[in-house]
Amino acid sequence: GAVVSQHPSWVICKSGTSVKIECRSLDFQATTMFWYRQFPKQSLMLMATSNEGSKATYEQGVEKDKFLINHASLTLSTLTVTSAHPEDSSFYICSATGSGSEYEQYFGPGTRLTVT
Amino acid sequence: AQSVTQPDIHITVSEGASLELRCNYSYGATPYLFWYVQSPGQGLQLLLKYFSGDTLVQGIKGFEAEFKRSQSSFNLRKPSVHWSDAAEYFCAVGAGSGGFKTIFGAGTRLFVKA
Numbered sequence: 532g533a534v535v536s537q538h539p540s541w542v543i544c545k546s547g548t549s550v551k552i553e554c555r556s557l558d559f560q561a562t563t564m565f566w567y568r569q570f571p572k573q574s575l576m577l578m579a580t581s582n583e584g585s586k587a588t589y590e591q592g593v594e595k596d597k598f599l600i601n602h603a604s605l606t607l608s609t610l611t612v613t614s615a616h617p618e619d620s621s622f623y624i625c626s627a628t629g630s631g632s633e634y635e636q637y638f639g640p641g642t643r644l645t646v647t
Numbered sequence: 648a649q650s651v652t653q654p655d656i657h658i659t660v661s662e663g664a665s666l667e668l669r670c671n672y673s674y675g676a677t678p679y680l681f682w683y684v685q686s687p688g689q690g691l692q693l694l695l696k697y698f699s700g701d702t703l704v705q706g707i708k709g710f711e712a713e714f715k716r717s718q719s720s721f722n723l724r725k726p727s728v729h730w731s732d733a734a735e736y737f738c739a740v741g742a743g744s745g746g747f748k749t750i751f752g753a754g755t756r757l758f759v760k761a
Contacts (some may be wrong), residue, residue: 573753574751574753575737577748622688624691638691639690641688641689643688
């Protein structure tokens with residue numbers, strides 16, 4: 532089956548620094564990747580949608596300059612949290628869809644970000 | 648705009664008992680419907696999906712769900728719950744017009760008691 536990985540699985544960073552999270556599709560080409568944010572005991576909130584080679588489409592209320600998304604290849608998308616603050620601490624999950632199956636997303640295992 | 652409602656924040660069932668998790672959606676056309684399960688600190692695993700056809704959908708781990716258009720519902724069921732089923736369950740609706748998106752419900756936490 533389709534596998535999506537995320538790296539790192541958890542990260543702690545100091546306030547004011549930036550952190551990059553990678554999302555990779557291991558055995559398929561991901562035409563579209565999605566980034567979600569999940570607060571404790573809450574649902575997933577879609578942050579942005581990215582297509583390979585195009586600029587990401589951000590959901591309303593998501594700061595584009597703070598959450599930089601790059602989808603440079605068909606197997607890799609990155610989310611960079613710039614100038615992180617404690618309120619950015621969250622669980623970030625990516626998902627991907629392949630060509631011919633745009634309605635079925637494959638989810639990564641998530642990345643736990645803690646900003647101190 | 649599409650939305651998903653899971654009315655039960657948490658449910659407790661005894662091991663071996665039957666389970667039904669409720670899900671209602673709001674969408675103008677026929678939606679794509681999903682049920683996912685999430686264990687603590689983990690990503691999401693797809694249990695089953697409905698796109699079209701037979702309204703009773705079979706999934707993995709013994710789960711099934713029934714799409715009822717008249718009630719805008721897509722409830723998840725399992726005849727006999729196992730302790731390993733304890734997790735968070737998310738119902739989701741997918742739609743695309745200029746780009747496919749998945750909207751998740753708030754989730755239902757399932758507790759299983761021995």
